Amino acid sequence: MSESDTRQRILDAAEALFMEHGFEATTLRRITSSAKVNLAAVNYHFGSKDALIKELFRRRLTWLNEQRLAALARLEAEAGDAPLKPSRILEAFFGVAVTMATDSAGGGQTFMRLLGRTYTEPSAFVRNFLAEEYSEAVARFKTALVKALPDVPREEIYWRFHFMLGAMSYAISGADALNIIAGTPLAEDDGGLLYARLMTFLLGGLRAPLPSTAATNSKATTHSPPRTPRAPRTASSKS
Amino acid sequence: MSESDTRQRILDAAEALFMEHGFEATTLRRITSSAKVNLAAVNYHFGSKDALIKELFRRRLTWLNEQRLAALARLEAEAGDAPLKPSRILEAFFGVAVTMATDSAGGGQTFMRLLGRTYTEPSAFVRNFLAEEYSEAVARFKTALVKALPDVPREEIYWRFHFMLGAMSYAISGADALNIIAGTPLAEDDGGLLYARLMTFLLGGLRAPLPSTAATNSKATTHSPPRTPRAPRTASSKS
DNA sequence: AACTGTTTCAAACAACTGTTTCAATTCTAC
DNA sequence: GTAGAATTGAAACAGTTGTTTGAAACAGTT
Numbered sequence: 001m002s003e004s005d006t007r008q009r010i011l012d013a014a015e016a017l018f019m020e021h022g023f024e025a026t027t028l029r030r031i032t033s034s035a036k037v038n039l040a041a042v043n044y045h046f047g048s049k050d051a052l053i054k055e056l057f058r059r060r061l062t063w064l065n066e067q068r069l070a071a072l073a074r075l076e077a078e079a080g081d082a083p084l085k086p087s088r089i090l091e092a093f094f095g096v097a098v099t100m101a102t103d104s105a106g107g108g109q110t111f112m113r114l115l116g117r118t119y120t121e122p123s124a125f126v127r128n129f130l131a132e133e134y135s136e137a138v139a140r141f142k143t144a145l146v147k148a149l150p151d152v153p154r155e156e157i158y159w160r161f162h163f164m165l166g167a168m169s170y171a172i173s174g175a176d177a178l179n180i181i182a183g184t185p186l187a188e189d190d191g192g193l194l195y196a197r198l199m200t201f202l203l204g205g206l207r208a209p210l211p212s213t214a215a216t217n218s219k220a221t222t223h224s225p226p227r228t229p230r231a232p233r234t235a236s237s238k239s
Numbered sequence: 240m241s242e243s244d245t246r247q248r249i250l251d252a253a254e255a256l257f258m259e260h261g262f263e264a265t266t267l268r269r270i271t272s273s274a275k276v277n278l279a280a281v282n283y284h285f286g287s288k289d290a291l292i293k294e295l296f297r298r299r300l301t302w303l304n305e306q307r308l309a310a311l312a313r314l315e316a317e318a319g320d321a322p323l324k325p326s327r328i329l330e331a332f333f334g335v336a337v338t339m340a341t342d343s344a345g346g347g348q349t350f351m352r353l354l355g356r357t358y359t360e361p362s363a364f365v366r367n368f369l370a371e372e373y374s375e376a377v378a379r380f381k382t383a384l385v386k387a388l389p390d391v392p393r394e395e396i397y398w399r400f401h402f403m404l405g406a407m408s409y410a411i412s413g414a415d416a417l418n419i420i421a422g423t424p425l426a427e428d429d430g431g432l433l434y435a436r437l438m439t440f441l442l443g444g445l446r447a448p449l450p451s452t453a454a455t456n457s458k459a460t461t462h463s464p465p466r467t468p469r470a471p472r473t474a475s476s477k478s
Numbered sequence: 479a480a481c482t483g484t485t486t487c488a489a490a491c492a493a494c495t496g497t498t499t500c501a502a503t504t505c506t507a508c
Numbered sequence: 509g510t511a512g513a514a515t516t517g518a519a520a521c522a523g524t525t526g527t528t529t530g531a532a533a534c535a536g537t538t
Binding site for chain 2: 081119160163167168198199201203206
């Protein structure tokens with residue numbers, strides 16, 4: 001075989017375990033025993049646990065963002081000079097992700113759940129790595145959105161993109177977190193329905209009317225946070 | 240005086256460190272040395288690290304949800320039998336959270352960022368604890384939304400609530416994650432503007448037209464995920 | 479056959495984890 | 509002041525972590 005089969009077994013096992021227990025809680029011993037390889041194999045093939053994590057993201061994430069960029073390029077080619085429809089841009093960015101997230105057979109589902117959670121990972125090196133890996137795709141989509149929505153201030157678009165990423169992250173993080181909301185577990189439907197749900201929600205948010213205080217700090221009263229008493233730093237702790 | 244000051248110092252230090260490095264990566268030794276107390280104090284006052292985490296959430300989260308429920312009850316009281324406006328319901332739920340999240344002085348900001356991330360925490364005991372702590376508030380707001388939006392299927396509301404939580408989580412997780420998007424760091428503005436931005440986005444998403452395939456599986460073509468080739472499980476790994 | 483570089487294996491390494499122990503100290507009430 | 513409780517302190521505990529080691533097994537070439 002061209003590439004050691006041990007590498008693949010380690011990567012697959014690590015992906016599943018990281019997804020289930022997080023990075024720090026997943027030990028090399030659990031990974032290697034789940035992959036049925038020797039403990040030292042990880043350091044032999046990848047150098048360290050951190051390098052394993054990076055490699056794990058690389059093999060999926062670069063592919064994902066290439067797909068996104070290709071979809072965007074396709075849109076721009078067939079639109080010529082005309083501005084793109086915002087819905088098409090969102091489809092290019094989030095459609096690929098959701099497709100990957102609902103590919104339960106190939107392990108994409110596992111990975112996308114992991115990715116969604118990792119976005120807010122505290123670990124510095126993971127965040128830096130993600131930023132680097134995402135930079136090109138995000139920049140391209142940002143400018144596409146700015147061009148497609150000439151009436152929306154640039155900062156507003158960035159924030160809404162940020163919000164959309166949060167919604168998607170929760171969407172693909174699956175029913176695990178959702179069951180906190182719905183007392184009774186919801187039927188986990190196939191990807192098509194989830195995608196339609198997410199897409200209409202995102203589009204509604206993206207096309208929402210601008211907040212009245214977005215550009216200028218007028219004295220509009222709408223949508224200012226309701227006044228609440230200060231949060232207690234000392235709550236009744238014992239009885 | 241009534242309650243040991245050591246407890247408070249531990250809780251405050253732990254909150255900040257958990258926020259910055261996560262639960263597993265934060266050791267008791269770092270917590271106690273940051274709080275300038277003895278290592279054994281954690282186990283003496285709280286019993287275990289897990290119990291410390293629970294207590295840390297309890298002192299903020301119960302207060303937060305009480306505020307939410309009080310705001311909702313106020314709305315229902317002044318509306319009588321009339322259905323509530325969805326925007327008011329969202330304000331009651333998310334307004335309190337954002338207010339707490341932008342209270343940088345009292346430590347609420349730190350806590351809310353921690354909470355947003357914890358929502359998708361893999362650790363089982365944290366998730367179970369959160370579900371228990373949230374159950375009442377979420378149930379009340381769910382039924383309020385269902386009553387306020389009689390034309391929207393119940394499942395659709397749950398999912399949109401889920402999406403909204405994701406957007407809020409990213410909103411309060413702050414510019415750390417946002418800077419991955421905006422190459423140049425955005426000006427971190429005060430809470431009022433962030434709240435207005437989030438609120439318009441959420442309302443736009445909540446009031447979006449229903450996905451065409453929501454209730455019945457008609458053969459609508461809109462919003463089905465674009466076809467993409469299968470994600471590679473084996474990517475070019477070496478060269 | 480013998481020699482090559484690569485991969486696997488069991489064992490050990492030092493460092494760090496949450497938790498206990500028990501004496502020393504401080505606080506509280508009589 | 510003194511007895512008794514509550515709290516702190518330094519040190520040690522047993523267990524786990526990522527990583528390293530050096531010998532053994534394997535592959536391919538001449």
